[in-house]
Amino acid sequence: MDLNEPDNIIGGKSFTAVAVNSASKAGEWIKSKLGSVTQLSTKYSMHDLVTEVDKGSERMIRNLIATHFPEHSFLGEEGVEPGPEASVKALQDMSDAEYLWIVDPVDGTTNYVHGFPFFSVSIALAHRGEVIVGVVYDPMRDELFVAERGKGAYVHGRKMQVAKEASLCQSLIATGFPADHLVALPANLKEIQAIAPKVRNLRVAGSAALHLAYVAAGRLSGFWEHNLSSWDIAAGSLLIQEAGGTISDLSGEAYHLGVRNVTATNGLIHNDLLADLHAAHSAH
Known part of the structure; x- marks a missing residue:
């Protein structure tokens, strides 16, 4: 789809402008509530938290989008039952x-609850299953990462480009600990053990959307994580692609909205990272 076509403008408001406006407003509101969370509950596991701020932010974004595009569909994390099966079903629906x-x-959310300033608002728009707009907003640094399909990816209005590291030993890589402690976490820990000695260093900062934005911005050379949902990855996937990077599942299949185990890199180290992640499970 060519975003220069009028499809991207309905009723005078562009999709990207609405995404940016919604992310900025929700982000400012989230920031204003930092340190005042009163209702905290767990969802899928003790590591999967939700607060009234998550729910309020989603309501705000849903309402802002519906004002301009009432006929569009909406998939938000807080409108879906906890757990991987529910996430898969919600996307299928x-x-x-x-x-x-x-x-x-x-x-x-876990960072947010603890006052650790690494969290974001992630908003993507897919047209017939293909992401055409992606916005990730970090309210603590007032950083807005924006991509439109075919038009590049930007932060602070400057065009983003992935990092130039061509080998794992020069690369700063991020991952995330999954909420599923039975299968995904042990797999992730095996992978960390295999990857850590081969890379410059590893980071686990706790926001998949921001990790993806950082790969797009060249601050990380790569990122992988298990058991994510479409709302964690969709916006970041377009940032990566438009900044010249590569995003796939852990077996190397091209990214689509249903991908849950993700690898995103500058492209140059993609095959090496996948090979080492894969090798972590065949080592005895």
């Missing part, structure tokens, strides 16, 4: 949507 907004109202 939306598979016929022409325009689908995919939103994580606070990506990095």
Whole structure:
């Protein structure tokens, strides 16, 4: 789809402008509530938290989008039951949507609850299953990462480009600890053990959307994580692609909205990272 076509403007408001406006407003509100969380509950596990701020942020974004595009479909994390099966089903239920907004109202809720300033708002718009707009907003640094399909990716209005490191030993790589402690976490720990000695260093900062934005911005050379949902990855996937990077599942299959185990890199180290992640499970 060519975003120069008028499809990207309906009723005078561009999709990207609405995404940016919604992310900025929600981000400012989230920041204003920092340190005042009163209702904290767990979802899928003791590591999967939700607060009234997540729910309020999602309501705000949903309402802002509906004002401009009432006929569009909406998939937000807080509108879906906890757990991987529910995430998969929610996405399947939306598979016929022409325009689908995919939103994580606070990506990095655990950080948010603890006052650790690494969390974000992630908003993507998919047209017939293909992400055409991606916005990740970090309210603590007032950093807005924006991509439109075919038009590049930007932060602070400057064009982003992935890092130039061509080998793992020069690379700063991020991962995330999964909420599933039975299968995904042990797999992730094995991978960390295999990858850590081969890279310059590892980071686990706790917001998949921001990690993806950082790969797009060249601050990380790569990132991988298990058991993510479409709202964690969708916006970041377009940032990566438009900044010249590569995003796939852990077996190397091209990214689509259903991908849950993700690898994103500058492209140059992609095959090496995948090979080492894979080798972590065949080592005895």
